[in-house]
Amino acid sequence: MKKIAIIGISGYSGLELLRLLHSHPDAEIVNVYGTSNIGAKLTDLFPKLLNFPKYATLTIKTFSSDEIMTTADLVFFATPAGIAAELAADFIAADFPVVDLSGDFRLQNPAQYEKWYKKSAVHKNLLSKADYVLADFDRPTQAYVSNPGCYATATLLSLAPLYQANLIQLDSVIIDAKSGLSGAGKNLTDSSHYVNANENVSLYKLNQHQHIPEIFNKLISWNTNAKPIQFSTSLIPVNRGIFVSTYAKLAEGITFSDVVAAYHQTYDDKYFVRVLNDGLLPDLHSVVGTNFTDIGLGYNELTHTLTVVTVIDNLVKGAAGQAIQNMNHFFGFDEKAGLDLVPIL
Numbered sequence: 141m142k143k144i145a146i147i148g149i150s151g152y153s154g155l156e157l158l159r160l161l162h163s164h165p166d167a168e169i170v171n172v173y174g175t176s177n178i179g180a181k182l183t184d185l186f187p188k189l190l191n192f193p194k195y196a197t198l199t200i201k202t203f204s205s206d207e208i209m210t211t212a213d214l215v216f217f218a219t220p221a222g223i224a225a226e227l228a229a230d231f232i233a234a235d236f237p238v239v240d241l242s243g244d245f246r247l248q249n250p251a252q253y254e255k256w257y258k259k260s261a262v263h264k265n266l267l268s269k270a271d272y273v274l275a276d277f278d279r280p281t282q283a284y285v286s287n288p289g290c291y292a293t294a295t296l297l298s299l300a301p302l303y304q305a306n307l308i309q310l311d312s313v314i315i316d317a318k319s320g321l322s323g324a325g326k327n328l329t330d331s332s333h334y335v336n337a338n339e340n341v342s343l344y345k346l347n348q349h350q351h352i353p354e355i356f357n358k359l360i361s362w363n364t365n366a367k368p369i370q371f372s373t374s375l376i377p378v379n380r381g382i383f384v385s386t387y388a389k390l391a392e393g394i395t396f397s398d399v400v401a402a403y404h405q406t407y408d409d410k411y412f413v414r415v416l417n418d419g420l421l422p423d424l425h426s427v428v429g430t431n432f433t434d435i436g437l438g439y440n441e442l443t444h445t446l447t448v449v450t451v452i453d454n455l456v457k458g459a460a461g462q463a464i465q466n467m468n469h470f471f472g473f474d475e476k477a478g479l480d481l482v483p484i485l
């Protein structure tokens with residue numbers, strides 16, 4: 141049984157890690173950390189956890205890398221951008237396993253991080269100790285796993301076969317991504333206030349979203365001819381879910397059947413990615429509460445445009461679920477451990 145510490149337990153992703161690890165056969169949470177409510181019992185802060193004996197003794201602690209490394213086998217950072225950058229050095233020095241849900245180690249170029257996150261970057265010597273691991277394609281080779289961003293995960297899974305098999309005109313890609321409110325974390329802002337978000341849709345960070353560089357870096361690793369992407373993000377009034385519509389023109393000589401075949405070839409052996417049968421398009425309810433990514437395809441003969449619709453649960457596949465999938469790969473566990481979830485019907 142591996143012992144797990146979570147930094148940022150009271151946030152949306154921290155609590156989602158707890159929910160998923162609850163039914164993990166080979167992992168148990170031993171310590172949880174935050175900055176507020178230090179010393180408070182988890183069950184007092186979150187009475188929904190009452191009557192689960194394993195949470196009765198957990199209290200929120202102040203971060204201590206020494207304590208984590210002596211009591212746990214792996215730590216999750218479920219903290220806002222900038223925190224892992226400050227706190228991770230001890231773990232890296234000791235080669236202690238980390239899965240970091242934040243963006244702090246996703247970009248290997250410090251200048252790129254500073255441009256898109258508008259925060260100080262980690263030194264490149266530390267950045268090089270982290271692997272960016274898109275769990276359905278890659279495996280960790282180092283102890284520090286940088287978990288992809290939620291929009292980046294959905295977008296990359298949406299585009300992978302097109303770039304890997306060179307099926308589209310690479311300057312024609314348009315990505316329109318929409319997220320539920322839990323993607324913004326637990327802290328209230330003007331845009332996430334109920335009155336503003338409910339019964340409303342708003343596009344934000346147009347051409348400035350911090351996931352653009354991590355998406356592009358991965359695309360260019362798949363296809364060296366990748367061109368800058370047109371990427372937009374909107375807030376929609378649901379709690380969970382990311383809905384990505386991607387549009388592209390097919391490359392010369394490529395047919396829609398070639399595209400469908402490529403998606404099946406890429407994903408049919410990947411349990412957590414489901415390519416829907418002809419004509420079917422996924423919706424958020426297909427995946428909410430699960431680690432699945434569902435993909436549907438359509439083609440317009442008149443405009444020669446391919447549409448790819450991809451959905452994930454931002455808190456599961458986009459954060460805690462993929463983080464556990466990465467942990468499972470790291471420890472050599474069954475990939476599905478803790479993640480065998482049926483959608484919330």
Ligand SMILES: NC(=O)C1=CN([C@@H]2O[C@H](COP(=O)(O)OP(=O)(O)OC[C@H]3O[C@@H](n4cnc5c(N)ncnc54)[C@H](OP(=O)(O)O)[C@@H]3O)[C@@H](O)[C@H]2O)C=CC1
Binds near residue numbers: 147217288
């Ligand atoms: N929400 C989502 O769908 C996704 C989130 N992510 C990323 O995951 C990370 C967490 O996101 P999310 O759960 O939404 O964030 P939240 O804002 O909901 O929670 C963040 C948590 O971090 C804790 N925290 C902040 N500073 C520290 C610190 N110095 N030491 C210990 N704990 C600290 C906070 O606890 P306290 O209040 O006690 O300080 C809080 O519980 C972010 O980097 C986010 O970008 C990635 C993909 C999807």
Ligand SMILES: CC(=O)N[C@@H](CCC(=O)OP(=O)(O)O)C(=O)O
Binds near residue numbers: 373
């Ligand atoms: C709805 C919403 O606000 N979503 C957040 C996702 C943040 C996130 O996941 O940030 P990192 O992965 O970069 O750490 C956003 O668009 O910034």
